[in-house]
Amino acid sequence: DSGVTQTPKHLITATGQRVTLRCSPRSGDLSVYWYQQSLDQGLQFLIQYYNGEERAKGNILERFSAQQFPDLHSELNLSSLELGDSALYFCASSVSAPGLLYGYTFGSGTRLTVV
Amino acid sequence: AQRVTQPEKLLSVFKGAPVELKCNYSYSGSPELFWYVQYSRQRLQLLLRHISRESIKGFTADLNKGETSFHLKKPFAQEEDSAMYYCALSEGVNAGGTSYGKLTFGQGTILTVHP
Numbered sequence: 001d002s003g004v005t006q007t008p009k010h011l012i013t014a015t016g017q018r019v020t021l022r023c024s025p026r027s028g029d030l031s032v033y034w035y036q037q038s039l040d041q042g043l044q045f046l047i048q049y050y051n052g053e054e055r056a057k058g059n060i061l062e063r064f065s066a067q068q069f070p071d072l073h074s075e076l077n078l079s080s081l082e083l084g085d086s087a088l089y090f091c092a093s094s095v096s097a098p099g100l101l102y103g104y105t106f107g108s109g110t111r112l113t114v115v
Numbered sequence: 116a117q118r119v120t121q122p123e124k125l126l127s128v129f130k131g132a133p134v135e136l137k138c139n140y141s142y143s144g145s146p147e148l149f150w151y152v153q154y155s156r157q158r159l160q161l162l163l164r165h166i167s168r169e170s171i172k173g174f175t176a177d178l179n180k181g182e183t184s185f186h187l188k189k190p191f192a193q194e195e196d197s198a199m200y201y202c203a204l205s206e207g208v209n210a211g212g213t214s215y216g217k218l219t220f221g222q223g224t225i226l227t228v229h230p
Contacts, residue, residue, distance in 0.1 A: 043201060043223070045217060048217055056217045058217075090159065092218075103149045103164055104161070104218060106151075106158045106160070
């Protein structure tokens with residue numbers, strides 16, 4: 001167990017719907033990152049939170065939003081879903097030190113299928 | 116902006132042959148570089164960090180700042196090395212105190228080791 005927990009593991013939903021993906025970081029990690037992995041786009045950085053605050057934003061659509069709660073878990077909300085949103089969504093966490101000496105610890109991902 | 120390039124999408128070798136997965140980066144500061152491995156669409160696992168100069172599962176990677184490269188090498192490939200490999204760069208903390216360790220990934224290289 002890497003310590004990063006993502007739920008659910010699989011999600012199938014229809015176009016136009018809204019879903020919430022949840023991530024619990026490794027104990028003690030303050031930074032949470034969300035990535036989208038698709039076959040054609042590779043790993044795309046979506047957003048980063050550090051101790052409850054948004055720290056960096058990547059290629060995240062306006063239909064997507066995220067937040068990090070006081071207990072440090074994070075949720076990624078995807079709305080008005082389209083077929084193209086089908087992908088594997090990874091959450092990762094890291095030790096809260098300047099730089100990234102130890103890399104990330106990744107969760108096992110949520111596989112989203114939009115039908 | 117930082118960029119990571121893995122020029123080979125697919126790489127096939129035979130068991131026992133040497134393997135080199137190429138990674139080039141562009142970044143104006145002092146990068147922190149990593150290799151991640153992903154087996155069969157599972158979670159990404161940290162394989163190597165340039166800062167530690169370690170060897171994991173027989174793999175090594177040397178940071179060449181002159182060529183802005185961080186190629187991953189193994190002298191004798193094994194079938195169990197078949198996986199997707201991602202090179203990643205962290206810009207650490209910038210002067211503005213943001214981007215607290217955001218990782219930028221390359222597109223990945225699928226390594227297949229044939230028996």
